[in-house]
Amino acid sequence: MGRISDSDRARNEDAIRAAMDRLLRGELPPGGKCDLKTLALESGVTRTGFYPKKNRDGSPRPGPYQHLAEEFERRLGALQQAGEIVDPRAAQIERLKVQVAELTDRVAKRDGVVAELTDFKTAAISQLAAQYDEITRLREKAAALGNVRRLPPARSASAPYGSCS
Structure with missing residues (x-):
């Protein structure tokens, strides 16, 4: 490929x-990012002009537009350090990263609550089973002794005067 004229380069x-x-x-542009590839497409030059080249003897030489690529990267970095996000995709990625971190934290907390409730349920069921076994044992013991009498049912549904109920 031949060299370009100074007017074409300008x-x-x-x-x-x-x-x-x-x-x-x-x-x-739609589907574009704030990067060198999009810069090359938007300006109508080949992307290879932004990168260093090699001479025939293997020594490096700058690409014809490498200084502009460095300027672009420098300006983009300055904007990012200032907190301005030029690329909406990058802004969306950052927002989603924050959201994922928050959701991960919420899931971890919920897992802890679920584990606590599961332990509580297990302990409660064990306690209820032990109490049921104790009630059953006491009923069987009382029935075997035969010295327990049933109380007569209450005469009325309301409590008598002066009761605590």
């Missing part, structure tokens, strides 16, 4: 800077 750099400004303002 025109490409202007297109890249314009696309960079749009992306950093949050004007992302």
Whole structure:
């Protein structure tokens, strides 16, 4: 591929800077992110121009638009440090991470409550079973002795005057 003219390079750099400004303002194309790939697509240049190249002898040389890629990354980082999220996907990911952390915490607390209630239920059932066994044993003992009499049923449904009930 041949070299580009200075006027083409200047025109490409202007297109890249314009696309960079749009992306950093949050004007992302549908399905696009705030990254070099989208920057290249929006500016109409190949993405490879943003990365370093190698000479024929193997020595590295900067890509034709590498300085603009570094400027883009620097400006994007500055915006992110300032708390401004340009990419709505990144904002959604951060929001979902916070939500997942909150839900994980709630689930852990609920698991603890469920475990406590399960232990309580087990203890209550064991206590009720022991009390039932004790009542059954006492009834059998009382029936075997034969010295327990049944009380006559109450005459009226209401309690007599002066009672505590």
